[in-house]
Amino acid sequence: MYRVILASICTLAVMPVCAETLYVQSVKAKVLSAPSFKADQVLELSKGDAVELIEQKGAWYQVSHSEHQGWVSRLLVAPHPPRSKVSYISGEDAETIDKGARVRASKVATAGAARGLSADERRRASTETVADFFALHRMETLSVENSEVMTFMQGVKQ
Amino acid sequence: MSHGVQHRLLVGTICSFLLLAIAPVSDAGSYRARASQSDAIVTQEDITADVEAEIKVGREIAARILGRFGVLDDTRLTRYVNLVGKSVALNASRPEIEFRFAILDTQSVNAYAAPGGYIFVTKGALDLMQDEAELAGVLAHEIAHVTEKHIVDELRIRGESKSSSAGIAALIGGSTDAARVALQQAVDQAVGILFEKGLKQEDEHEADSVGTLFLTNTGYDPKALHRYLQRVAQIKGEQVEVVSSTHPPFHARINALGSMMAEAGMKDLEMPRAQERFKQHLGNN
Amino acid sequence: MKINRKARTLGSAAVALVLANVQPVSADPFHYVNSLVGNRASGMGGAYTAISDDPSGMFYNPAGIAYAPVPNLSASANALSTTDITYKGVLGGQLDWNRRSQVLLPNFFGVVQPLGEGVIGFSYAVPNSLLEDQDQEFRNFGADVASFTVNLNQNDNTYKFGPTYAKAFSDSFSMGATLYAVYRSAELIQNQFVRQIDGDVQWINSYFELSELGLQPTLGVMVSPYERVSVGATVSKLFILSTDVRTQGFFDSNGNAAPGLDTTTGTTIINFPQVNTFDDKRETPWNLRVGAAWFVSDSLIVSGDLSYFTKISDEVYGDRRALTNFAVGLEYYLSPTSALRAGFFSDFSSTPEISSSRVNQLDHVDLLGLSGSYTWFTRNSSITLGGVFKQGSGEAQLFTGATSVQDVDVVSYSVYLSTSYSY
Numbered sequence: 001m002y003r004v005i006l007a008s009i010c011t012l013a014v015m016p017v018c019a020e021t022l023y024v025q026s027v028k029a030k031v032l033s034a035p036s037f038k039a040d041q042v043l044e045l046s047k048g049d050a051v052e053l054i055e056q057k058g059a060w061y062q063v064s065h066s067e068h069q070g071w072v073s074r075l076l077v078a079p080h081p082p083r084s085k086v087s088y089i090s091g092e093d094a095e096t097i098d099k100g101a102r103v104r105a106s107k108v109a110t111a112g113a114a115r116g117l118s119a120d121e122r123r124r125a126s127t128e129t130v131a132d133f134f135a136l137h138r139m140e141t142l143s144v145e146n147s148e149v150m151t152f153m154q155g156v157k158q
Numbered sequence: 159m160s161h162g163v164q165h166r167l168l169v170g171t172i173c174s175f176l177l178l179a180i181a182p183v184s185d186a187g188s189y190r191a192r193a194s195q196s197d198a199i200v201t202q203e204d205i206t207a208d209v210e211a212e213i214k215v216g217r218e219i220a221a222r223i224l225g226r227f228g229v230l231d232d233t234r235l236t237r238y239v240n241l242v243g244k245s246v247a248l249n250a251s252r253p254e255i256e257f258r259f260a261i262l263d264t265q266s267v268n269a270y271a272a273p274g275g276y277i278f279v280t281k282g283a284l285d286l287m288q289d290e291a292e293l294a295g296v297l298a299h300e301i302a303h304v305t306e307k308h309i310v311d312e313l314r315i316r317g318e319s320k321s322s323s324a325g326i327a328a329l330i331g332g333s334t335d336a337a338r339v340a341l342q343q344a345v346d347q348a349v350g351i352l353f354e355k356g357l358k359q360e361d362e363h364e365a366d367s368v369g370t371l372f373l374t375n376t377g378y379d380p381k382a383l384h385r386y387l388q389r390v391a392q393i394k395g396e397q398v399e400v401v402s403s404t405h406p407p408f409h410a411r412i413n414a415l416g417s418m419m420a421e422a423g424m425k426d427l428e429m430p431r432a433q434e435r436f437k438q439h440l441g442n443n
Numbered sequence: 444m445k446i447n448r449k450a451r452t453l454g455s456a457a458v459a460l461v462l463a464n465v466q467p468v469s470a471d472p473f474h475y476v477n478s479l480v481g482n483r484a485s486g487m488g489g490a491y492t493a494i495s496d497d498p499s500g501m502f503y504n505p506a507g508i509a510y511a512p513v514p515n516l517s518a519s520a521n522a523l524s525t526t527d528i529t530y531k532g533v534l535g536g537q538l539d540w541n542r543r544s545q546v547l548l549p550n551f552f553g554v555v556q557p558l559g560e561g562v563i564g565f566s567y568a569v570p571n572s573l574l575e576d577q578d579q580e581f582r583n584f585g586a587d588v589a590s591f592t593v594n595l596n597q598n599d600n601t602y603k604f605g606p607t608y609a610k611a612f613s614d615s616f617s618m619g620a621t622l623y624a625v626y627r628s629a630e631l632i633q634n635q636f637v638r639q640i641d642g643d644v645q646w647i648n649s650y651f652e653l654s655e656l657g658l659q660p661t662l663g664v665m666v667s668p669y670e671r672v673s674v675g676a677t678v679s680k681l682f683i684l685s686t687d688v689r690t691q692g693f694f695d696s697n698g699n700a701a702p703g704l705d706t707t708t709g710t711t712i713i714n715f716p717q718v719n720t721f722d723d724k725r726e727t728p729w730n731l732r733v734g735a736a737w738f739v740s741d742s743l744i745v746s747g748d749l750s751y752f753t754k755i756s757d758e759v760y761g762d763r764r765a766l767t768n769f770a771v772g773l774e775y776y777l778s779p780t781s782a783l784r785a786g787f788f789s790d791f792s793s794t795p796e797i798s799s800s801r802v803n804q805l806d807h808v809d810l811l812g813l814s815g816s817y818t819w820f821t822r823n824s825s826i827t828l829g830g831v832f833k834q835g836s837g838e839a840q841l842f843t844g845a846t847s848v849q850d851v852d853v854v855s856y857s858v859y860l861s862t863s864y865s866y
Contacts, residue, residue: 188512189670189671189738189741190496190510190512190673190738191512191741192512192741192742192774192776192782193741193742193776193778193779193782194776194779194780194782194820194825195512195513195741196741196779198779199779199780199820199821199822200822201822204821204822326826326862
């Protein structure tokens with residue numbers, strides 16, 4: 001009798017082995033038969049699809065989805081479902097950084113705040129004190145419908 | 159209960175306690191991390207606050223980039239760049255970021271990314287490109303800087319926690335703020351003087367690899383970014399300054415990207431470059 | 444201390460009036476673990492030498508901050524501490540004399556952040572703090588005492604502040620150093636007034652003020668010999684660079700001179716206040732701490748410390764024996780957002796054991812303590828509510844020049860609220 005209790009305590013205490021669920025973040029993600037872009041496509045997943053992680057090899061994950069199994073790039077999946085867009089709540093377009101953002105203000109003004117293709121221009125870009133919020137506003141309000149982008153994407157042909 | 163059974167029960171209880179307490183071993187050296195540092199504690203509000211903080215900082219930087227170079231006033235071309243860029247963004251990670259693109263009115267050949275998804279490419283860079291895949295590649299590199307949070311991590315951009323216990327902590331711990339800010343500023347000065355040139359080259363390498371992957375996923379020729387970088391290196395030639403030991407020459411990046419593509423099996427892929435469409439949009443200028 | 448050697452004793456053995464040999468309640472000279480300092484360390488009884496991976500680590504083992512899991516951190520703590528001492532049956536052989544210190548103050552803050560390949564930090568700690576303000580009157584005790592009034596004001600605070608730098612040379616080895624500037628300020632004012640039944644009156648007033656300035660370097664190492672096990676060691680010593688002491692004593696009486704006084708004329712005796720200054724520096728011990736911690740999982744840490752202080756020979760301020768304090772502690776996470784800590788530790792007296800054949804010996808009370816705390820976590824911050832309880836019994840020789848020994852009970856408790864941030 002006591003042995004049964006002991007056995008069940010010990011079993012309950014054992015940590016279950018979790019199969020990790022990953023979710024596709026990009027609008028589409030190809031699952032290939034081998035961890036290489038030369039391999040054949042097994043299936044194409046869509047944003048939000050859930051897969052079970054089997055193994056990791058470098059930048060590739062071996063995953064399973066329904067009855068299919070294959071390799072997908074690590075960069076396109078994450079352990080949480082895709083998040084909805086965060087919109088910026090615009091306050092005043094003040095020059096000063098709000099302390100609530102917990103940013104080291106002096107760092108923003110120094111090199112490295114912008115990332116570019118080549119380094120030589122970077123420092124000059126960010127030490128300037130002139131800021132153009134009008135142009136920024138126009139950049140932010142340029143609206144491109146998702147459907148338009150999807151159509152455009154389909155047009156990627158030689 | 160007999161002594162034998164009592165003994166076994168005790169051993170069983172100790173076993174259970176130990177089993178409950180001992181979690182699977184993670185990587186060496188990180189055993190110091192406590193349960194409160196795991197992702198389990200991160201709430202949806204925390205994540206939203208983080209992204210809002212990132213966008214807030216990113217806008218400031220974006221405004222300065224625009225102010226420095228000036229924006230190119232060409233709605234049609236800007237729209238085209240946005241369509242290419244957003245196509246790549248859809249095939250990347252971090253769907254919570256709204257990526258936006260603008261063209262800088264300068265003949266210098268460059269592209270920039272600011273946190274929060276503000277991406278810029280210069281007119282000079284556009285003139286150097288030969289097809290849409292190359293444009294997509296350059297934008298993908300910049301998008302990768304944002305998806306891999308290179309700048310967010312370096313600047314340690316974080317959102318404010320809005321919970322009440324965080325508020326109480328702020329209230330009680332207020333006396334440390336002055337010391338904290340003072341130390342931070344002192345260290346910033348020191349770091350600025352000593353390490354100003356130390357921008358992480360591994361970030362650039364990572365943006366190249368990750369960008370090329372996004373490019374491929376979108377359906378463009380994976381070699382496009384590599385090809386473009388080679389052309390830039392040729393043209394820039396002696397102009398590329400090697401400013402310090404932490405800044406390897408351009409061709410180190412090209413070589414690294416070449417190796418990565420070979421390993422990933424991208425080299426033999428024949429995929430579209432969309433040359434026609436590119437020429438259509440740029441030909442008018 | 445010199446002051447006590449010069450003070451006067453009043454009364455016969457039966458009256459036993461005292462109290463010229465008043466010792467500080469709980470502060471620095473007799474114990475080495477006066478206040479536990481730091482958010483996490485306090486909950487764990489101070490068994491922190493092998494952990495020390497956050498701002499409070501700068502106080503215990505500077506090498507630890509090289510392994511802070513989040514690079515930028517700050518922390519602060521505010522504590523309310525109370526210590527009660529009871530000298531049993533000292534007044535007229537019947538009444539207890541109680542002394543109490545109660546103090547509320549911020550006793551720690553620290554910040555750390557990366558610098559180059561290492562970590563730099565700055566901290567401020569108040570490891571010793573006492574504030575005693577006592578006014579008491581006793582009536583009709585002993586054979587001949589009508590009333591005895593005692594006023595006692597004492598404060599004794601030690602402040603430490605300074606920088607720390609630490610570097611991890613690998614996942615399993617780091618070194619660090621803290622350099623504290625140390626300032627101690629102490630003051631003891633006593634006033635005692637006795638009226639005997641026969642109308643005689645005696646009055647003592649004494650004043651003692653001390654300030655010390657010093658430097659205390661601490662060198663630390665942290666090693667991880669096995670996965671999930673950390674071992675730390677530190678060596679530290681306070682070097683006192685300058686001391687200023689000022690004492691002043693006054694005695695007055697009418698009626699019959701009591702035995703024990705210098706003068707024997709039997710008439711009204713007035714001693715003019717004598718002001719003495721001296722700058723003898725206190726001898727201080729070397730402190731070697733060794734600790735081990737087992738990071739069982741991301742929810743449980745168990746740790747233990749031993750802290751050894753060397754022997755001191757000091758003619759002016761009194762000898763101290765070598766001693767070893769121990770501490771054991773644990774930290775257990777109930778969930779990712781809450782944790783419990785508990786600790787058990789010793790705070791032995793550094794004074795020699797009291798012998799019945801000597802006089803003017805210092806209080807000797809060995810203390811044992813328990814600590815506990817509860818912490819709430821958010822992603823970037825935490826808030827902790829905790830308490831420390833210490834208790835012990837020992838002996839004292841209150842009466843100058845007399846070999847009698849009194850029993851002493853000490854109870855000390857403190858409650859603290861502390862926070863930490865990552866930024």
